[in-house]
Amino acid sequence: MRVELALFASLRRYLPEGAHGHERTIDLPDGTTVGQVIALLHLPDEPRVVFVNGRHAPDDQRLHDGDRLAVFPPVAGG
Amino acid sequence: MRKIVRVDMSDLSVRTEPLPEKWARYGGRALTDAIVFSEVPPAADPLGPENKLVFAPGILGGTTAPNGGRISAGAKSPLTGGIKESNAGGQAAHALAKLGIAALVIEGAPADKDARYLVKIAQDGSVELKRVDEWAGAGNYAVADGIKQMMGDTKRYATITIGPAGEMGMKMAGIAVSDPDGYPNRFCGRGGLGAVMGSKGVKAIVLVDEGLPTVEHADRDAFNAAVKKFAAALREHAVTGQGLPTYGTNILANIINEAGGYPTRNFSSGRFELVEQISGERQREVTLERGGNVKHGCHTGCVIQCSRYWVDADGRYLTKGPEYESVWSLGADCGIGDLDDVAALDRACGDIGIDTIETGVMLGVYMESGRLAFGDGKGALRLLEEEVRKGTDLGRILGDGAEATGVAFGVKRIPVVKHQGLPAYDPRPIQGIGVTYATSPMGADHTAGYSITANVLNVGGSVDPLKPDGQAELSKGLQIATGMLDSMGFCIFVAFAVLDIPEAFDAISEMAAAHTGQPWDADALMELGKETLAMERLYNEAIGFGPEHDRLPRFFYEEKLPPHEAVFTVPEADLDSVFDFVPETAAKMGISKPGA
Ligand code: SF4
Numbered sequence: 001m002r003v004e005l006a007l008f009a010s011l012r013r014y015l016p017e018g019a020h021g022h023e024r025t026i027d028l029p030d031g032t033t034v035g036q037v038i039a040l041l042h043l044p045d046e047p048r049v050v051f052v053n054g055r056h057a058p059d060d061q062r063l064h065d066g067d068r069l070a071v072f073p074p075v076a077g078g
Numbered sequence: 079m080r081k082i083v084r085v086d087m088s089d090l091s092v093r094t095e096p097l098p099e100k101w102a103r104y105g106g107r108a109l110t111d112a113i114v115f116s117e118v119p120p121a122a123d124p125l126g127p128e129n130k131l132v133f134a135p136g137i138l139g140g141t142t143a144p145n146g147g148r149i150s151a152g153a154k155s156p157l158t159g160g161i162k163e164s165n166a167g168g169q170a171a172h173a174l175a176k177l178g179i180a181a182l183v184i185e186g187a188p189a190d191k192d193a194r195y196l197v198k199i200a201q202d203g204s205v206e207l208k209r210v211d212e213w214a215g216a217g218n219y220a221v222a223d224g225i226k227q228m229m230g231d232t233k234r235y236a237t238i239t240i241g242p243a244g245e246m247g248m249k250m251a252g253i254a255v256s257d258p259d260g261y262p263n264r265f266c267g268r269g270g271l272g273a274v275m276g277s278k279g280v281k282a283i284v285l286v287d288e289g290l291p292t293v294e295h296a297d298r299d300a301f302n303a304a305v306k307k308f309a310a311a312l313r314e315h316a317v318t319g320q321g322l323p324t325y326g327t328n329i330l331a332n333i334i335n336e337a338g339g340y341p342t343r344n345f346s347s348g349r350f351e352l353v354e355q356i357s358g359e360r361q362r363e364v365t366l367e368r369g370g371n372v373k374h375g376c377h378t379g380c381v382i383q384c385s386r387y388w389v390d391a392d393g394r395y396l397t398k399g400p401e402y403e404s405v406w407s408l409g410a411d412c413g414i415g416d417l418d419d420v421a422a423l424d425r426a427c428g429d430i431g432i433d434t435i436e437t438g439v440m441l442g443v444y445m446e447s448g449r450l451a452f453g454d455g456k457g458a459l460r461l462l463e464e465e466v467r468k469g470t471d472l473g474r475i476l477g478d479g480a481e482a483t484g485v486a487f488g489v490k491r492i493p494v495v496k497h498q499g500l501p502a503y504d505p506r507p508i509q510g511i512g513v514t515y516a517t518s519p520m521g522a523d524h525t526a527g528y529s530i531t532a533n534v535l536n537v538g539g540s541v542d543p544l545k546p547d548g549q550a551e552l553s554k555g556l557q558i559a560t561g562m563l564d565s566m567g568f569c570i571f572v573a574f575a576v577l578d579i580p581e582a583f584d585a586i587s588e589m590a591a592a593h594t595g596q597p598w599d600a601d602a603l604m605e606l607g608k609e610t611l612a613m614e615r616l617y618n619e620a621i622g623f624g625p626e627h628d629r630l631p632r633f634f635y636e637e638k639l640p641p642h643e644a645v646f647t648v649p650e651a652d653l654d655s656v657f658d659f660v661p662e663t664a665a666k667m668g669i670s671k672p673g674a
Pocket of ligand 1: 145167374375376377380381382383384385569570571
């Protein structure tokens with residue numbers, strides 16, 4: 001399956017090669033979970049905010065073809 | 079002894095009096111509220127002599143309390159028609175506090191409408207009123223230059239100024255406060271307080287604190303210990319220690335867009351396809367490339383340092399930030415995806431002296447009327463410079479904000495609550511902030527109860543932003559806490575650490591107790607927040623605000639917002655529960671309606 005991956009702020013450097021801006025489409029085995037992608041990317045073991053299709057998602061959520069996975073470090077402003 | 083300085087513009091007299099005992103525990107927002115509540119009749123014309131413009135540093139102003147130098151400006155608002163407190167960074171709060179001034183109250187109105195005054199308070203506390211008629215119509219930056227020349231060798235002073243919009247009484251006029259470099263770029267932006275200052279004939283206030291020490295503490299050692307504890311928490315938390323200082327407030331653009339709550343083209347979509355180009359990450363890259371500053375405090379004593387300067391292609395200072403809210407309002411809400419366009423608009427707002435949020439929302443509404451294309455940054459700039467700055471007939475309509483503009487040009491989708499434009503988070507997919515917009519006595523104001531924390535950022539817990547459950551409670555707790563922080567004089571960004579680190583919350587009451595010698599604890603802090611809100615609610619009630627005003631515009635309940643196809647679903651009963659504590663708090667305070 002294909003998933004759109006987006007990593008922001010300080011996490012951007014963990015994007016696989018070939019990324020445009022904050023985004024990169026990646027191929028994954030069916031049923032891969034959010035947590036497995038995070039491990040695959042070697043994201044630092046720090047707090048993060050994760051969205052799948054614009055909604056908060058836990059690490060054990062399974063991804064589906066065409067999903068968008070976005071990961072942020074802790075950020076705020078306003 | 080803290081004192082109140084009153085400048086009566088009707089007869090140009092100055093009075094100084096000790097801060098009354100009943101307000102000894104008040105500062106910042108609580109104190110501006112108390113003075114407006116007690117002294118400004120609810121029926122007063124906001125731009126008439128009965129209104130009063132109050133400036134107050136927080137309880138911890140003038141000390142080394144980290145991020146404790148915000149200044150509150152308060153009055154009856156010409157925009158909302160209700161009580162208003164709008165706070166800013168900059169150096170003015172510290173200067174007032176060091177001068178021993180708990181509140182500076184500008185009262186009355188001069189008979190001569192063409193007169194412009196500068197109010198100068200010198201190190202020894204003497205107050206001088208100087209005619210500056212030649213500054214009529216000048217922008218904030220020209221006024222700052224004029225003051226610099228006037229001050230000669232005196233380098234340490236803070237300024238509070240208005241641009242032409244305030245002089246013309248425009249309802250979206252703000253008040254500029256100078257930052258540590260003297261730029262007039264920090265704003266008490268919301269609610270038209272610049273117009274109140276203009277109605278008093280006051281163009282500028284200069285506060286000289288050269289050579290003045292920080293304010294003395296009841297217990298210096300205990301104070302310093304609490305300061306250390308608080309600063310450590312701010313450095314430790316990922317948001318206040320890393321995210322904000324690195325990227326500034328505009329780091330939010332991508333995450334709010336991701337959550338589908340980034341209002342685009344006058345609140346018609348929750349995602350902006352050009353967000354990447356105006357994001358905090360991009361802003362940092364461009365600013366660094368051009369040699370701009372990407373990390374400083376907006377006032378002395380800020381530990382977080384989220385502020386930055388935008389420079390033009392030649393590396394010359396243009397404006398601060400721009401901040402997240404301004405990039406959103408002047409960018410996404412207008413369909414503008416170019417940071418240089420946004421920065422040019424931000425600079426124009428700063429110089430003309432208008433609130434960037436209200437201006438962007440107004441422009442979005444105007445664009446929706448079809449008179450200017452979404453995305454036309456140059457056209458928007460022309461409107462601000464040629465119409466608003468010059469006060470043409472069109473400029474006067476636009477200058478009164480989003481609602482006035484929408485009504486004049488027949489736009490149906492007008493995003494305002496209590497006549498004030500909505501900030502940078504759509505309340506349909508982020509419902510907690512909708513509760514704050516709907517119920518805050520300030521009108522639509524994100525800072526009044528920043529539910530984005532738990533709704534989107536996972537700070538201070540988490541509450542599903544798309545569901546109505548728990549939103550009223552979340553907003554209520556945050557509104558009370560914010561009333562307290564605004565009264566202490568804290569930048570609300572300390573809340574990100576305070577919500578997650580218990581020691582940080584303890585440190586606030588420890589600083590307050592050690593500084594004032596009064597007993598402060600967690601309960602007393604929350605009581606201060608409640609008292610602040612109680613005064614505001616009772617004042618607005620006396621004007622005629624009721625539950626029907628604590629609602630969002632209809633379209634938020636009816637028009638589905640992409641991508642989540644969300645509408646606002648928090649029940650009215652929940653909205654009406656937010657201020658259920660007011661009767662009890664008011665009874666404890668012994669107040670029931672405005673007046674002495
Ligand atoms: S964190 Fe930002 S807004 Fe707050 S005091 Fe510091 S520079 Fe000013």
